[in-house]
Amino acid sequence: MSQHRHPGAPGRAGAVPALPDLPEATVARLPEYLRALHNLAETGNETISSEGLANAAGVNSAKLRKDLSHLGSYGTRGVGYDVTLLIEQIEYVLGLTQRRAVALVGVGNLGHALAGYDGFAGRGFRIAALLDADPARVGEEINGLVVQHVEELPRVAAEESIAIGVIATPAAAAQRVADQLVAVGVTSILNFAPCVLSVPDGVDVRKVDLAIELQILSFHEHRKASLTALPAAGGSALTALPGGLAVTESQEAIGT
Amino acid sequence: MSQHRHPGAPGRAGAVPALPDLPEATVARLPEYLRALHNLAETGNETISSEGLANAAGVNSAKLRKDLSHLGSYGTRGVGYDVTLLIEQIEYVLGLTQRRAVALVGVGNLGHALAGYDGFAGRGFRIAALLDADPARVGEEINGLVVQHVEELPRVAAEESIAIGVIATPAAAAQRVADQLVAVGVTSILNFAPCVLSVPDGVDVRKVDLAIELQILSFHEHRKASLTALPAAGGSALTALPGGLAVTESQEAIGT
DNA sequence: AGGCGCTTGTGAACACGTGCACAAATCGCG
DNA sequence: CGCGATTTGTGCACGTGTTCACAAGCGCCT
Ligand SMILES: NC(=O)c1ccc[n+]([C@@H]2O[C@H](COP(=O)([O-])OP(=O)(O)OC[C@H]3O[C@@H](n4cnc5c(N)ncnc54)[C@H](O)[C@@H]3O)[C@@H](O)[C@H]2O)c1
Ligand SMILES: NC(=O)c1ccc[n+]([C@@H]2O[C@H](COP(=O)([O-])OP(=O)(O)OC[C@H]3O[C@@H](n4cnc5c(N)ncnc54)[C@H](O)[C@@H]3O)[C@@H](O)[C@H]2O)c1
Numbered sequence: 191m192s193q194h195r196h197p198g199a200p201g202r203a204g205a206v207p208a209l210p211d212l213p214e215a216t217v218a219r220l221p222e223y224l225r226a227l228h229n230l231a232e233t234g235n236e237t238i239s240s241e242g243l244a245n246a247a248g249v250n251s252a253k254l255r256k257d258l259s260h261l262g263s264y265g266t267r268g269v270g271y272d273v274t275l276l277i278e279q280i281e282y283v284l285g286l287t288q289r290r291a292v293a294l295v296g297v298g299n300l301g302h303a304l305a306g307y308d309g310f311a312g313r314g315f316r317i318a319a320l321l322d323a324d325p326a327r328v329g330e331e332i333n334g335l336v337v338q339h340v341e342e343l344p345r346v347a348a349e350e351s352i353a354i355g356v357i358a359t360p361a362a363a364a365q366r367v368a369d370q371l372v373a374v375g376v377t378s379i380l381n382f383a384p385c386v387l388s389v390p391d392g393v394d395v396r397k398v399d400l401a402i403e404l405q406i407l408s409f410h411e412h413r414k415a416s417l418t419a420l421p422a423a424g425g426s427a428l429t430a431l432p433g434g435l436a437v438t439e440s441q442e443a444i445g446t
Numbered sequence: 447m448s449q450h451r452h453p454g455a456p457g458r459a460g461a462v463p464a465l466p467d468l469p470e471a472t473v474a475r476l477p478e479y480l481r482a483l484h485n486l487a488e489t490g491n492e493t494i495s496s497e498g499l500a501n502a503a504g505v506n507s508a509k510l511r512k513d514l515s516h517l518g519s520y521g522t523r524g525v526g527y528d529v530t531l532l533i534e535q536i537e538y539v540l541g542l543t544q545r546r547a548v549a550l551v552g553v554g555n556l557g558h559a560l561a562g563y564d565g566f567a568g569r570g571f572r573i574a575a576l577l578d579a580d581p582a583r584v585g586e587e588i589n590g591l592v593v594q595h596v597e598e599l600p601r602v603a604a605e606e607s608i609a610i611g612v613i614a615t616p617a618a619a620a621q622r623v624a625d626q627l628v629a630v631g632v633t634s635i636l637n638f639a640p641c642v643l644s645v646p647d648g649v650d651v652r653k654v655d656l657a658i659e660l661q662i663l664s665f666h667e668h669r670k671a672s673l674t675a676l677p678a679a680g681g682s683a684l685t686a687l688p689g690g691l692a693v694t695e696s697q698e699a700i701g702t
Numbered sequence: 703a704g705g706c707g708c709t710t711g712t713g714a715a716c717a718c719g720t721g722c723a724c725a726a727a728t729c730g731c732g
Numbered sequence: 733c734g735c736g737a738t739t740t741g742t743g744c745a746c747g748t749g750t751t752c753a754c755a756a757g758c759g760c761c762t
Contacts, residue, residue: 221658303559
């Protein structure tokens with residue numbers, strides 16, 4: 191490797207602020223590394239090897255090294271990675287140097303839990319507004335924030351600079367809310383409603399659907415059960431007879 | 447294609463109950479198709495083309511066809527897929543023909559929202575037990591279920607046949623809870639605590655970490671911002687000067 | 703019966719992600 | 733100063749996933 195220029199180090203003189211364009215799979219793992227690194231820092235570690243960090247993050251060490259190499263060359267051969275420096279680098283790349291403002295739309299069952307959660311602050315986010323369409327909910331105070339009516343969104347967006355919108359409304363309302371968010375300039379949406387959103391180009395949507403997660407687990411559960419019932423392939427089983435109890439090797443911790 | 451034998455049709459005489467082993471990416475999408483199909487069924491559709499279903503599920507139609515082809519050949523050329531039949535097939539493959547029992551451990555902020563959510567029933571799951579370590583919470587009734595002490599887990603598991611364990615405790619307690627779940631025979635875990643769990647082979651873990659989702663969105667937000675600030679590559683910008691406002695093409699709805 | 707338009711199922715090329723294995727680099731120590 | 737122990741960064745081979753493009757199949761209409 192020749193004279194490396196670190197692509198986007200935080201406080202640098204005339205540095206190019208362009209980001210390396212990381213593989214999507216790498217981006218999805220950086221937050222895991224970051225969490226592990228914060229744990230390590232609290233435990234008093236100053237440096238960490240790729241093996242150690244990979245263990246803490248639950249990934250293969252080669253994969254971790256390749257991921258980190260995309261950010262530049264921040265390790266020291268024979269030693270490992272400087273924990274503090276690496277935290278800074280990852281936070282910079284993820285855009286967490288500024289605390290990003292989040293607007294939460296839909297303060298029902300789930301929305302309450304999110305609004306009351308104090309774990310986001312330590313991960314780079316600040317819930318800046320709570321919005322709901324139900325007049326009965328407007329005015330309610332949660333964690334020091336007052337629920338506002340969703341029609342106030344334009345005003346709220348003008349006051350706070352909203353980076354991310356979170357949708358926790360019923361599915362029927364989600365598309366409408368997404369449109370409203372896009373209309374006020376939000377270009378990143380996290381959607382908890384079980385439906386697909388259509389948004390213009392340039393707007394990113396990620397969804398979290400708990401039922402889907404359970405169904406994926408259910409599939410593997412089903413497969414594991416059918417495997418134990420059928421020890422050998424091509425068997426002439428009439429129906430499900432609980433014969434062999436041999437457990438073939440199965441996999442652990444399947445991908446996110 | 448030659449004489450197809452459908453690998454695991456529901457009520458079939460001496461059929462082999464083995465599941466086709468699907469690509470993991472396909473498994474992750476089947477639940478989306480299922481949800482879209484249920485919507486279509488409610489809207490009165492009897493058949494649907496791959497194009498139509500792909501739109502409803504938010505994916506490419508070629509990908510959808512390839513996914514479905516892994517289950518067997520359930521479409522009719524020139525016509526499309528029978529909605530009801532396809533629902534049955536997917537539910538069978540996902541193991542949703544039996545309503546699976548879920549044990550929820552940790553009935554705090556988030557656990558309450560999950561316990562009070564009535565959307566799981568329609569997706570194949572039944573919350574069968576609520577468990578917590580806090581004596582003050584034990585005895586509380588949510589949605590007709592009484593919170594029990596986590597040490598009761600062995601008894602609960604013996605009574606109900608728990609298919610999936612959900613962990614909604616603080617991260618510090620999550621590994622211990624996972625061990626307890628594994629000890630009573632649970633082989634599928636959904637983890638909301640921001641930490642990695644180590645489990646024996648044969649146990650599947652999926653995690654949901656909302657902060658990670660936000661951080662991924664933050665990365666794209668950061669990148670979008672740096673792109674608009676830098677219209678051409680290799681520019682000799684001193685610092686971040688808001689010069690060109692050209693928006694390069696960007697992507698929509700990045701993968702889950 | 704035959705032809706025509708529509709849709710599935712899939713081969714093949716391509717893109718992306720993973721993991722091994724090792725050279726290059728660094729540190730500590732004699 | 734040189735050497736061995738250690739750990740990074742990466743070339744390469746492999747596996748997985750995506751997408752195009754089209755032949756084969758189906759139903760309908762004439
Ligand atoms: N609660 C859970 O554990 C859970 C689990 C999985 C998925 N979800 C999904 O998350 C979403 C929220 O679930 P919930 O249990 O909180 O539902 P909820 O009915 O308790 O809350 C929905 C809230 O959204 C508000 N709302 C409705 N339309 C709105 C609009 N147009 N603009 C703004 N606010 C609006 C309602 O007033 C209500 O306060 C649903 O889509 C649900 O399917 C929830
Ligand atoms: N609330 C949210 O919106 C949110 C968002 C993201 C992540 N999370 C994560 O979800 C988890 C739960 O969050 P929360 O806000 O509900 O926390 P919480 O503190 O409100 O609830 C945790 C519950 O777990 C119980 N508990 C503790 N140790 C236990 C044990 N050993 N066995 C059984 N129960 C035990 C506690 O008694 C409490 O009732 C945390 O790991 C949190 O980081 C929550």
